[in-house]
Amino acid sequence: MIQLYTCVAHQHDLRLVAVAAIICALGTYSTFAMGRQVLRDGPVTERLAWAITGVGATSTAIWATHFIAMLAYEPSMAFGFAIGQTVASLLVAIVLVGLGAGIVLARRSLAGRVIGGGVIGLAISAMHYTGMNAYYVQGTLNWDGLTVAVSVAVGVGLGSLSMVLGFSADRRLRRLAPLSLLGAVCGMHFLGMSAVTIAFDPQVEIPGGSLDATILSILTANAAFLIVGSSLAALRLWHASRRRNEAENQRLRNLADIAVEGLMICDGDIVTGINHSLERVIGLPREALIGAPLQSILPGLSTAEIPTEQEADAVLQDGARTGIPVRVIARRTTIKAKPHIVVAVRDQRERLRAEAEMHRLAHHDALTGLANRHQFNQTLAARLSSRRGEDGTFALLLLDLDRFKLVNDTLGHAMGDALLRRVAHRLQRALSEDDLVARLGGDEFAVIKGGGTDLPGLQALAERVNDILARPFLIDGHILNVGTSIGIALAPSDGCTPNLLMGNADLALYGAKEDGRGRYRMFEASMNARIQARRSLELDLRRAIARQEFALYYQPQVDARTGTYDGAEALIRWRHPERGLVSPADFIPLAEETGLIGILGEWVLRTACTEALAWPEHLTVAVNLSPVQFRDARLAATIRNILAETGFPAARLELEITEGSLLQDEQRTLSILRELRALGIRISMDDFGTGYSSLSYLSRFPFDKIKIDQSFVRRTPHDKDSAAIVRAIAMLGASLGMKTTAEGVETDVQSNFIAGQGCDQLQGYLISRPVPADAIADLFAASVPRRATA
Amino acid sequence: MPLYRLLYRSDVHLVGTEAGIRQQIAEIVHASEIRNASDDLTGALLHTRGVFIQALEGPLPAIETTFERICCDLRHRRVELLEFVQAEERVFGEWSMAGIRADRTIQKLFPQLDAREEPFLEPASAQATIGLMRALLLAGSREGASPRVSAAPAS
Numbered sequence: 001m002i003q004l005y006t007c008v009a010h011q012h013d014l015r016l017v018a019v020a021a022i023i024c025a026l027g028t029y030s031t032f033a034m035g036r037q038v039l040r041d042g043p044v045t046e047r048l049a050w051a052i053t054g055v056g057a058t059s060t061a062i063w064a065t066h067f068i069a070m071l072a073y074e075p076s077m078a079f080g081f082a083i084g085q086t087v088a089s090l091l092v093a094i095v096l097v098g099l100g101a102g103i104v105l106a107r108r109s110l111a112g113r114v115i116g117g118g119v120i121g122l123a124i125s126a127m128h129y130t131g132m133n134a135y136y137v138q139g140t141l142n143w144d145g146l147t148v149a150v151s152v153a154v155g156v157g158l159g160s161l162s163m164v165l166g167f168s169a170d171r172r173l174r175r176l177a178p179l180s181l182l183g184a185v186c187g188m189h190f191l192g193m194s195a196v197t198i199a200f201d202p203q204v205e206i207p208g209g210s211l212d213a214t215i216l217s218i219l220t221a222n223a224a225f226l227i228v229g230s231s232l233a234a235l236r237l238w239h240a241s242r243r244r245n246e247a248e249n250q251r252l253r254n255l256a257d258i259a260v261e262g263l264m265i266c267d268g269d270i271v272t273g274i275n276h277s278l279e280r281v282i283g284l285p286r287e288a289l290i291g292a293p294l295q296s297i298l299p300g301l302s303t304a305e306i307p308t309e310q311e312a313d314a315v316l317q318d319g320a321r322t323g324i325p326v327r328v329i330a331r332r333t334t335i336k337a338k339p340h341i342v343v344a345v346r347d348q349r350e351r352l353r354a355e356a357e358m359h360r361l362a363h364h365d366a367l368t369g370l371a372n373r374h375q376f377n378q379t380l381a382a383r384l385s386s387r388r389g390e391d392g393t394f395a396l397l398l399l400d401l402d403r404f405k406l407v408n409d410t411l412g413h414a415m416g417d418a419l420l421r422r423v424a425h426r427l428q429r430a431l432s433e434d435d436l437v438a439r440l441g442g443d444e445f446a447v448i449k450g451g452g453t454d455l456p457g458l459q460a461l462a463e464r465v466n467d468i469l470a471r472p473f474l475i476d477g478h479i480l481n482v483g484t485s486i487g488i489a490l491a492p493s494d495g496c497t498p499n500l501l502m503g504n505a506d507l508a509l510y511g512a513k514e515d516g517r518g519r520y521r522m523f524e525a526s527m528n529a530r531i532q533a534r535r536s537l538e539l540d541l542r543r544a545i546a547r548q549e550f551a552l553y554y555q556p557q558v559d560a561r562t563g564t565y566d567g568a569e570a571l572i573r574w575r576h577p578e579r580g581l582v583s584p585a586d587f588i589p590l591a592e593e594t595g596l597i598g599i600l601g602e603w604v605l606r607t608a609c610t611e612a613l614a615w616p617e618h619l620t621v622a623v624n625l626s627p628v629q630f631r632d633a634r635l636a637a638t639i640r641n642i643l644a645e646t647g648f649p650a651a652r653l654e655l656e657i658t659e660g661s662l663l664q665d666e667q668r669t670l671s672i673l674r675e676l677r678a679l680g681i682r683i684s685m686d687d688f689g690t691g692y693s694s695l696s697y698l699s700r701f702p703f704d705k706i707k708i709d710q711s712f713v714r715r716t717p718h719d720k721d722s723a724a725i726v727r728a729i730a731m732l733g734a735s736l737g738m739k740t741t742a743e744g745v746e747t748d749v750q751s752n753f754i755a756g757q758g759c760d761q762l763q764g765y766l767i768s769r770p771v772p773a774d775a776i777a778d779l780f781a782a783s784v785p786r787r788a789t790a
Numbered sequence: 791m792p793l794y795r796l797l798y799r800s801d802v803h804l805v806g807t808e809a810g811i812r813q814q815i816a817e818i819v820h821a822s823e824i825r826n827a828s829d830d831l832t833g834a835l836l837h838t839r840g841v842f843i844q845a846l847e848g849p850l851p852a853i854e855t856t857f858e859r860i861c862c863d864l865r866h867r868r869v870e871l872l873e874f875v876q877a878e879e880r881v882f883g884e885w886s887m888a889g890i891r892a893d894r895t896i897q898k899l900f901p902q903l904d905a906r907e908e909p910f911l912e913p914a915s916a917q918a919t920i921g922l923m924r925a926l927l928l929a930g931s932r933e934g935a936s937p938r939v940s941a942a943p944a945s
Binding site: 422425430464467468470472473474475476477479 | 857862864867874
C-alpha cells in the first residue's frame with residue numbers, strides 16, 4: 001500500500017492523474033449508461049448499436065486513462081511510445097471488453113456477470129501490460145511479479161464486482177457499479193505502475209519513430225474526451241428522443257383509452273396492448289391481458305380471420321368466462337417498424353338489450369305485460385300455416401269481461417287498469433306456459449292453447465278460466481265482480497285462416513254471452529246462421545233509426561166508470577222495407593243488448609210528446625222505459641230537455657217502468673225516478689203481478705199508477721185465482737192511493753167485472769186496438785164535442 | 791290504520807286420499823300462518839265436507855294482496871265473498887291462521903255451506919259464522935294444535 005501511495009503521490013504529475021481519473025470516470029459511467037440501453041426492450045439493431053458504442057467508449061476510456069496516467073508518470077528520464085504497440089493495446093482493450101460485455105449480455109446469470117466482468121477486468125490488465133510494452137524509457141524496467149499479480153487480481157475482481165453491482169436489484173448498489181469499474185481501471189493501473197522500477201541506463205536508446213509524449217498525451221486526451229463525450233451526448237439525445245417518443249406513445253394510449261370502443265393491439269395472435277374500454281368490458285386489468293393469446297379473449301378467432309372491411313359478430317370471453325356478444329373489425333398498422341393488428345371490439349350488449357326492449361314493447365301490451373294484438377296475430381298466422389300436425393292443431397279462446405265497462409264507467413280508468421292487470425295475472429295462473437295469452441285491447445283477451453285440442457282438457461281449462469275470473473277482485477276497498485265469457489274455436493276444423501277462426505271464436509263468444517255470461521261456448525256450425533240473422537237484424541235496426549222506419553201507434557185508455565178517454569199508451573212499430581211490420585218483441589231485446597235502445601227510447605219520447613200535443617189538453621200519453629235506459633245517468637236530464645223542446649206539459653206525461661228497472665240497481669233507478677217525479681211526470685208500474693216481489697217495490701216508491709198485467713185480466717172472471725189477484729191489486733192501489741189500470745180488456749164481461757172491483761182505468765181491444773197517430777188524434781177530437789155536449 | 795275483515799267460502803279442489811288432503815290443508819294453514827304473521831293478518835280457516843270457509847282480518851292493503859293470492863290459487867274453486875267489512879276489533883287476534891276441522895254435528899251449524907244462491911250473506915249470518923268459528927277454536931277444534939284454554943287476546 002505504501003508502495004502504491006509513493007508511486008501515485010511521488011512519481012506522478014497529480015494534475016494529469018486527475019485528468020486520467022475524469023476520463024476514466026466518464027468512461028465507466030458511459031459503460032453502464034449504454035449497457036442499460038442494451039438491456040432495454042427495443043429493436044435489436046438499436047440495442048446492438050448501443051452495445052458497440054458502449055464497448056467503444058469503455059475501451060477507449062480505459063486506454064486513454066492508461067496513457068494519460070503514463071504521461072503523468074515522471075520517471076525523470078526521457079521516454080516515448082511505440083506506435084504499433086500503442087494501437088495494439090487499444091485493440092486488445094476493445095476485443096476483450098467486447099468479449100466481456102458479450103458474456104454478460106449472453107449469459108444473464110450471476111456466473112455470466114462474474115465471468116464477463118472478470119474478462120473486462122482482464123481487458124484492463126491486458127491493455128495495461130501491452131501498453132507498457134509500447135513505453136520506451138532510457139533505462140530498464142524491472143517488474144515486481146507479486147505486485148503485477150495483485151494488480152491483475154484487483155482489475156479482474158473489481159471488474160467482476162462492477163458487473164454484479166450493475167445488475168443488482170438495488171438501485172443504490174447499481175449506482176456503485178461505475179465506481180467499482182473506475183476502481184478496477186485506476187487500481188489496476190497504479191498497482192501496475194508501482195510494480196515497476198526503472199533503472200537509468202544511458203545506453204538504452206529510444207527507438208526512432210516513437211511518439212512524442214506531449215503530443216500523444218494531447219491527442220489521446222482529446223480523442224478520449226471526444227469519443228466518450230460524443231457517446232454520452234448521443235445517449236442524452238437518444239434519451240430525449242425516447243422521452244418524446246414515450247410522451248407520444250402516452251398520448252396515443254390516452255387517446256385509445258378515451259375511445260368508447262374496445263381496442264386491442266396484437267402482434268400476431270399475441271395481445272400487446274389494450275385500452276381502458278376493453279379492460280372494463282373484460283373486467284381484468286391490462287397487465288393480466290397483455291402477452292395473452294388473442295384466443296383467450298376472442299375464443300376461436302385468430303387475427304387473420306378478423307375482417308378488415310365489415311364488422312363481424314363474435315363472442316368475447318370476459319374475466320368470469322362469460323360470453324359477451326361483440327362486433328370486431330381489424331386494421332393493419334405498423335408500430336416501431338413492425339406490422340401489428342389493431343382489433344376494434346364493440347360491445348353489443350347495450351344494443352341487444354335496447355333491441356330486445358324494443359321488441360318487447362312492440363310485441364307486448366304495456367298495461368298487462370301480456371302479448372299484444374300484433375304478437376297474437378303473428379303467432380296465430382304462424383300456427384295456422386304450420387305444416388306440422390302438432391302446431392297446426394290448437395284451440396283459440398276469445399275472452400271478454402262481462403262487467404268491465406261498468407267498472408270503468410263508475411270507478412274510473414285507473415281502477416279499470418288495475419283490474420285488467422289483475423285479470424291478466426289470474427289468466428296466466430289458470431293457463432300453462434305453453435299457452436299464449438294476449439290482450440287484444442280493452443277488456444278483450446285471447447288465448448292460443450298449445451298441446452292439441454282434446455275436449456275434456458279444453459273444457460277443464462275453460463272452466464278454470466271462468467272460475468278464476470268469476471272470483472271477486474278487491475281493489476282499494478271496492479269489491480269488483482266482473483266474470484268472463486269465453487268463445488272457443490278449434491283449428492283447423494273451425495277455420496284454417498286467422499280471419500275465419502277468429503270470426504268463429506267470436507260467434508262462440510257471442511253465444512256464451514247470450515247464454516247468460518260467465519260461461520264458455522264451443523263454436524258450432526249452427527251458430528253461424530242464427531247469429532248472422534241476428535247480426536243482419538242489428539244492422540237493419542241501426543239503419544232504421546236513420547231512415548225513420550219507426551212509427552208510434554197509440555192505444556187509448558178509458559175511465560172504467562164513465563168510459564171517457566183518459567189518454568193513450570204509445571207503442572212502437574217498425575215498418576221494415578222487406579220484412580214488413582216487425583214485432584217489438586223481436587227487436588226491443590236486440591236494441592237493449594246493443595245499446596241502440598238509448599237512441600230509440602229518446603226518439604219514442606220526443607215523437608210521443610210532439611204528437612200528443614195535438615190531443616185535447618186533459619189527455620195524457622204513456623211511454624215505456626226500458627231497464628237499460630236507466631243505466632244512463634243522464635236519463636232525467638234527457639227527458640227534461642225533450643219536454644222543454646216540444647213544450648209538452650210534464651203533467652201529461654206518464655212513464656211506465658217494469659220491475660226489471662228496479663232489479664238491476666235499485667238505488668240508481670229510484671233516484672232517477674224521484675228526479676222525474678219532481679218534474680211533475682207520473683210514474684206507472686207496468687206488468688204488475690208478474691215479477692218476483694212486486695209488492696215490495698210499491699213500498700219503496702210512491703208510484704202514481706199500477707198496471708195489472710194482461711195475463712190476469714184475460715182470465716177474469718172465469719179463473720178464480722186471476723179474479724182474486726185483480727181484486728187484490730185494485731184494493732191495494734186504492735189503499736196506497738195509486739190508480740189501477742187493467743190492460744188487455746177484450747170483452748164486456750171482463751170490463752164489467754174489473755170496473756166492479758174498483759179498477760180506475762181500462763185498456764184493450766174492447767176499447768180500441770193500437771192505432772196510428774192521426775187516427776188517435778181523430779178519435780180524441782171526435783170525443784171532445786161529445787164530452788162537451790154530454 | 792283501519793281494520794278490515796273478510797269472510798269467503800270456496801269448494802276444496804285438492805286431489806288425494808282423505809289423509810293426504812288433510813295433510814295438504816295443514817300445509818296451507820301452516821304456510822299462511824307464517825306469511826300472515828309478517829303481514830299483521832289474523833284469521834281462521836274452516837274446512838268441512840269439501841268446503842273452505844276462511845276469515846281474514848287486518849289492514850286493507852294486506853287483506854287485498856292476500857285475498858288476490860287466494861283468488862289466484864287453483865287448489866279451490868267457486869270462491870265467494872260472504873262478507874267484507876270494516877271491523878272494530880279482531881275476532882281471531884290470537885291466531886295468524888287457525889285451522890278448524892268441523893265434525894258432523896258442527897257441520898249442521900253452517901247453513902251457508904249449501905246456500906249457493908246467496909253469495910253475500912245477510913250481515914247477521916256472516917257475524918254468526920264468525921262467532922261460531924271463534925267458539926269452535928276456543929272449544930278445542932283447532933287442527934294440528936292443542937286448544938287454548940284462555941280466551942284472552944294474545945296482543
